[in-house]
Amino acid sequence: MEFKEVYVSVSEVELWSTDTVVKWLHSRGFSLCEYYFLRNDIDGYTLVRLTEDDLRRPPVSMEKLGDIKRIIGAIDKLVPSRNRFRVDADCPIKLQSSVTSQSSNTEKFNSSSSYTESNRRRYSTNLKPEKFKMCVAACYSSAVMYLCAVIMTIVNERVPDMETYPPLPDLFLDILPFVPWAFHAAEYIALTLFAVFGFVVFTHKHRFIILRRYCSLVGTLFLLRGICMLITSLSVPCRTFQCYRYSDPDLYSKLKRAWDIVCCGGMALNGVRYCGDYMFSGHTTLLTLVSLFIDEYSDKRYPIVKTLCWILALFGIFFVMAGHEHYSIDVFIAFYLTTRLFLYYHTLADNNARLRYDTSRRKMWFPLFTYFESEADGSIPHEYDWPLGLPRFISKHLFRDREKTE
Known part of the structure; x- marks a missing residue:
């Protein structure tokens, strides 16, 4: 021009x-x-x-x-x-x-x-850590995780008999051969991504805001997952899958078994093997969500980290299907819901200051968001520090507060 x-x-x-x-x-x-x-x-x-x-x-x-x-x-x-x-x-x-x-x-x-x-991207001018809100979000996600574990114990008893109800036709599972070690590989990848995400949160200057948003999204996604599992029980997706039915005599036994699931992180690596929790894939949800948070909040000077994390996440999702632990539709819905909810949440948070006139409708449809992000007025800047007193000559080169623009 x-x-x-x-x-x-x-x-x-x-x-x-x-x-x-x-x-x-x-x-x-x-x-x-x-x-x-x-x-x-x-x-x-x-x-x-x-x-x-x-x-x-x-x-x-x-x-x-x-x-x-x-x-x-x-x-x-x-x-x-x-x-x-x-x-x-x-x-x-x-x-x-x-x-x-x-x-x-x-x-x-x-x-x-x-x-x-x-x-251009507007950065927030109100960056209070709001630790109490972070604790509320953590309690919310923890309660939802335990509720999902209780639902897993219920649907495990209701899973259809494999002889009467064989696996449903699935376009991808019919093509992909069963790989016994694939699901464990997906969980190792998930642990790797969580380690990277933990480092990003630990070194980010606004770590409490990130944790609050992560817990809020995890709680909402797994609440949807629990409702979907409880409503519809699908047959086991693979004939070679060994499904153990646990019959708990009373409510206390179910609650205790659910607590064991939570303590083990719901991971097959720790011996958690349940059937019926198919719609939708919790492993795919976490793999996708952690990758999105790494992409959004990690240092823009190191794009190779984002690329490698997304490659790992896609391999992890592929291994979930290769292990025949979930139907393809479970994985697709998990990926779609996670990415959409992450996008909607951050779009609303980044434009919260411009949408003040519409607070009544947002309070009705997004009550938790309205509470958690009531002070947000823009994007979170990419600023980093070392909370444990790293020597100045190291932190000066590694963790410099600098702005990033899209």
């Missing part, structure tokens, strides 16, 4: 809002620096008085010397005769804009710029 050069006064630039300053930064090629200006509410009045020390020192704390020099140079070009600490309000400046009228050029700059507010 071509811009004409016109003259405006400094007093007019001082009326710029923070959004206008950010648009000017974008037009000058400083997209990666917008977050610093948004976070510190730098408007036009502040822009014409910025110095290198202002950008280098807290609270702005820009780290790249090249960016600092180039931004100051661009401001100097914008305001040629400005003093570092005092600007003549009558000094004319040059600005790139698509307008030809001097009296209305600022307004037209806002409307005609190709870069609009919807094209």
Whole structure:
């Protein structure tokens, strides 16, 4: 897009809002620096008085010397005769804009710029850890997990007899041969992804917000899974699968068996072998969800980590089907529901500030989200620190707070 050069006064630039300053930064090629200006509410009045020390020192704390020099140079070009600490309000400046009228050029700059507010990612300005909400989310997910374990003990007694009800026709399971070790391999992959996710959460500056969102999504997804398991009982998907039916004489025995399932993490590696919990796949849900969280919150400087985690997750999902532990439809529904719910949750959280007018409907349909994300007003910035006091010379190079833009 071509811009004409016109003259405006400094007093007019001082009326710029923070959004206008950010648009000017974008037009000058400083997209990666917008977050610093948004976070510190730098408007036009502040822009014409910025110095290198202002950008280098807290609270702005820009780290790249090249960016600092180039931004100051661009401001100097914008305001040629400005003093570092005092600007003549009558000094004319040059600005790139698509307008030809001097009296209305600022307004037209806002409307005609190709870069609009919807094209950039807004970062949250309210990043309180809210540990109590995180504890509530953890209790919610733990209670749902135990409820799912209780439902597993119930559906295990109701699973249809294999001789009377053979496995249902399945397009992929009919093609894939049964691999005895595949399901265990999927669980090893899940443990690996959980280790990576744990490291990401441990080193992220806003770890409590991430944990709250993870527990909220896990609880909701497994609550849906428990309802689906209880409503419909499917036949065993593989004739070679050894299904052990446990008949508990009373409720206490069921509750105790459910507690054993929770303590073992519901993993076949720990001896958990139950039938009937098919619709939908819990292993696929966790493999997908953990990969999504790693993709969303890990450091953007290391894209290879995201790629490897997604490759592992896809292999894990394939091994779930190769072990004939679930029908293909179980895996597909688990993947679809997990990705959609993750997307909807984060889209609502990132745009929460813009949807304040619709709180009544969101409270009715998403009561937990409304409570957990009541303070959210944007995306979580990619900022990292080491909570255990890592030596400065190491943390300076490994865990630097820096903004990431999509």
